[in-house]
Amino acid sequence: MEFFRRKSVQTFTGKLLTLVVLTGGAIVILIPFAWMLSTSLKPAEDVWLLPPQWIPKELHWENFVNALTIMPFLRYTINTLIITTACIIGTLLSASLVAYGFARLRFPGRDILFFLLLATMMIPGQVTLIPTFILFKYLGWVDSFLPLTVPAFLGGGAFAVFMLRQFFMSIPMELDEAATIDGCSPLGIYWRIFLPLSKPALGTLAIFVFMGCWNDFLGPLIYINSMDKWTITLGLNAFMSQTGGIEWNLMMAASLVFLIPCLVIFFLAQRAFIQGIVVSGVKG
Amino acid sequence: MASRMAKKEALMGFLTISPWLAGFLLFTIGPIIASMFISFTNWDLVTHPRWVGLDNYVHLIRDDPLFWQSLKVTLYFAILSLPLGLIASLAVAILMNQNVKGIFWFRTIYYLPAVMPAVAAAILWRWIFNNDFGILNVLLRFLGLQGLHWLTDPRWVVPAFVIMGLWSVGGGMLIYLAGLQGIPTQLYEAADLDGAGSWKKFLNVTLPMMSPVILYNLIMGIIGSFQAGFTTSYIMTSGGPNNASMFYVLYLYINAFERFKMGYASAQAWLLFLIVLLITFLVFKKSQAWVYYEGSGRAR
Numbered sequence: 001m002e003f004f005r006r007k008s009v010q011t012f013t014g015k016l017l018t019l020v021v022l023t024g025g026a027i028v029i030l031i032p033f034a035w036m037l038s039t040s041l042k043p044a045e046d047v048w049l050l051p052p053q054w055i056p057k058e059l060h061w062e063n064f065v066n067a068l069t070i071m072p073f074l075r076y077t078i079n080t081l082i083i084t085t086a087c088i089i090g091t092l093l094s095a096s097l098v099a100y101g102f103a104r105l106r107f108p109g110r111d112i113l114f115f116l117l118l119a120t121m122m123i124p125g126q127v128t129l130i131p132t133f134i135l136f137k138y139l140g141w142v143d144s145f146l147p148l149t150v151p152a153f154l155g156g157g158a159f160a161v162f163m164l165r166q167f168f169m170s171i172p173m174e175l176d177e178a179a180t181i182d183g184c185s186p187l188g189i190y191w192r193i194f195l196p197l198s199k200p201a202l203g204t205l206a207i208f209v210f211m212g213c214w215n216d217f218l219g220p221l222i223y224i225n226s227m228d229k230w231t232i233t234l235g236l237n238a239f240m241s242q243t244g245g246i247e248w249n250l251m252m253a254a255s256l257v258f259l260i261p262c263l264v265i266f267f268l269a270q271r272a273f274i275q276g277i278v279v280s281g282v283k284g
Numbered sequence: 285m286a287s288r289m290a291k292k293e294a295l296m297g298f299l300t301i302s303p304w305l306a307g308f309l310l311f312t313i314g315p316i317i318a319s320m321f322i323s324f325t326n327w328d329l330v331t332h333p334r335w336v337g338l339d340n341y342v343h344l345i346r347d348d349p350l351f352w353q354s355l356k357v358t359l360y361f362a363i364l365s366l367p368l369g370l371i372a373s374l375a376v377a378i379l380m381n382q383n384v385k386g387i388f389w390f391r392t393i394y395y396l397p398a399v400m401p402a403v404a405a406a407i408l409w410r411w412i413f414n415n416d417f418g419i420l421n422v423l424l425r426f427l428g429l430q431g432l433h434w435l436t437d438p439r440w441v442v443p444a445f446v447i448m449g450l451w452s453v454g455g456g457m458l459i460y461l462a463g464l465q466g467i468p469t470q471l472y473e474a475a476d477l478d479g480a481g482s483w484k485k486f487l488n489v490t491l492p493m494m495s496p497v498i499l500y501n502l503i504m505g506i507i508g509s510f511q512a513g514f515t516t517s518y519i520m521t522s523g524g525p526n527n528a529s530m531f532y533v534l535y536l537y538i539n540a541f542e543r544f545k546m547g548y549a550s551a552q553a554w555l556l557f558l559i560v561l562l563i564t565f566l567v568f569k570k571s572q573a574w575v576y577y578e579g580s581g582r583a584r
Contacts, residue, residue, distance in 0.1 A: 014382070014482075015382060015383075015384055018379050018382045018384050019384050019385070021379060022376075022379050022380070022384065022390050025376065025394070026389075026390060026393045026394065029393055029394060029396065029397060029451065029454075030393060030396075031419065032397075032408055032409070032412055032419075032451065033396070035408075035411075035412065035419045036408050036411075039411065047417065048417055050416070050417065050422070051422060051426075052417065052419065052422055094303040094304070095304075097300050097301075097303065098300060098301045098303055098304040100300055101296075101297050101298075101299075101300030101301040102301060105293055105294075105296055105297035105300060106290070106293055106294065106297065107293065107294035107295075107296075107297030107298055108294060110297065113301065113305075116308070117304070117308070120308070120312050122507075123312070123316065123557065124507070124510070124511055124553070124556055124557055124560060125511070126511065126533060126536055126552075126553040126556055126557075127315070127316060127319050127550075127553045127554065127556075127557050128311065128312060128315035128316060128319065129540070129553070130315075130319060130322060130540055130546055130549055130550050130553065131314070131315035131316075131318035131319045131322060131550075132311055132315050133540075133541075134318070134322075134329065134546070135310070135314075135315070137329065151307060151311055153303065154303045154304065154306050154307025154310070154311070155303050155304030155306075155307040155308070161304060186293070186296045186300075187296070187300075190300070211399075214401065215401035215402055215403065217402060217403050217514075217515045217518075217519075218514060218515070218537075221541075222541055233401070233403045236403050236404070236407060237403065237518075237519055240407055240410075240519060248411050251407055251411070252407075252408070252411065255403075255404040255407050255408060256404075258401060258403075258404050259400060259401060259404050262399045262400070262401060263396075263399060266395075266396075266399045267392075270392065
């Protein structure tokens with residue numbers, strides 16, 4: 001009896017300590033976000049107050065309008081959305097088809113090719129960056145969205161194929177066999193059985209592709225020159241260097257607007273999000 | 285009949301993987317071979333490439349102090365951020381695994397910075413690190429300490445990037461959390477019966493059971509940190525002050541896309557690949573001494 005009581009006291013203080021440490025950490029993590037929001041709502045001159053005000057005297061919501069109209073951010077948003085949408089469609093279609101082939105169809109050299117696919121995940125992107133740039137330059141595709149979107153339609157990267165293939169492997173063989181007996185072709189099985197059954201995995205992949213495209217900076221920086229084809233990341237970078245780090249309230253407002261879609265998707269699809277990270281992390 | 289079916293299936297198989305196969309040839313294998321050739325040439329994309337043999341490599345290693353500086357910056361960043369990030373994310377994961385209330389909210393908050401786009405994070409942190417008005421120095425002065433010139437002092441710019449990286453340990457934490465939840469509870473119950481305290485349980489159950497996940501995170505971290513720093517250093521410091529934040533990848537980008545030295549930059553990319561390969565190989569070899577794989581007994 002004594003033993004149990006001592007243990008429960010111990011776990012109670014342990015839990016309290018855990019809670020205190022976790023809360024402290026959470027506050028530290030949230031401070032930058034709070035600072036961002038606070039700065040974005042201040043009038044320009046109040047940014048330079050010491051000690052800083054956490055809660056602005058008046059809330060200047062027009063900062064958001066100003067930040068987004070100083071530069072053609074609407075144009076940049078449309079461009080980013082076009083690229084992102086194309087990447088998501090391309091990756092979901094092509095990666096799932098390729099993954100189906102690797103998971104279910106037998107053909108000579110399949111295992112070697114799949115091993116090659118995995119091996120490419122180890123090669124740093126910098127090695128292929130320069131020749132790929134030269135290739136697109138010779139194709140005349142530089143300063144268009146093609147270099148940023150066409151690769152998505154060609155498998156969408158090793159990770160996408162790998163992730164979907166692992167998911168497809170968990171679909172019971174009996175489903176394919178039953179469909180084959182009913183006269184369904186392999187492509188029919190892919191389209192009518194695998195795709196509908198894989199909605200969660202496809203959703204998770206779509207989120208990853210969205211995040212990758214929406215946040216991509218190096219790709220647009222290398223391939224896009226004309227200002228009317230800029231993405232939001234290029235716009236933010238130019239905004240930053242033009243105002244030279246002075247109009248912090250507008251900078252914070254613009255960054256916040258850019259961040260919001262990511263936050264919304266994260267909150268809406270948190271389960272899929274976290275599941276995806278975990279699956280890709282502990283693949284073994 | 286059966287062989288005709290097999291042939292048809294094989295044809296279908298090649299058909300389904302053909303998009304990837306095309307991408308693999310055009311964007312992976314082709315560029316890898318091309319990159320190797322380009323690294324042996326001088327090529328500015330205007331005139332024809334000129335074969336120079338190993339000159340680019342020799343020049344990088346023997347005559348380019350900035351190459352060594354970029355390697356030093358990257359290594360320094362990796363040596364600081366890898367162990368700190370590993371310990372912090374494992375510690376947070378262990379705390380979150382304690383069955384406390386509100387775990388959902390903690391998990392959400394800790395993961396939040398990992399959702400932040402790199403460009404937005406770089407802009408935000410440039411403001412946080414501001415010498416006079418940034419919140420970090422305001423806090424330091426509030427605690428009676430002296431503010432630091434985070435982004436303008438060569439001694440502090442890499443630690444500043446490390447701090448910024450630690451802010452988003454939530455991504456790594458999730459993988460540890462999943463690993464922790466996979467440890468069978470019987471192991472802890474057995475340790476309880478043997479009278480083991482929390483620390484003993486951590487050392488003798490948690491750590492060995494987590495070692496494969498730690499190894500995985502460590503290797504991904506090494507690969508990641510060698511390619512790290514482009515967006516942040518480009519936006520926050522442009523490699524300055526005095527090249528103190530000239531990350532390897534930033535210097536490669538400058539050579540390739542600002543100075544159009546395609547051969548030179550390709551040689552840089554290959555050296556990067558070789559360095560990462562070598563370090564990963566060494567870590568793997570050493571890992572046999574400390575990684576425990578269930579079902580294979582102690583690997584030692």
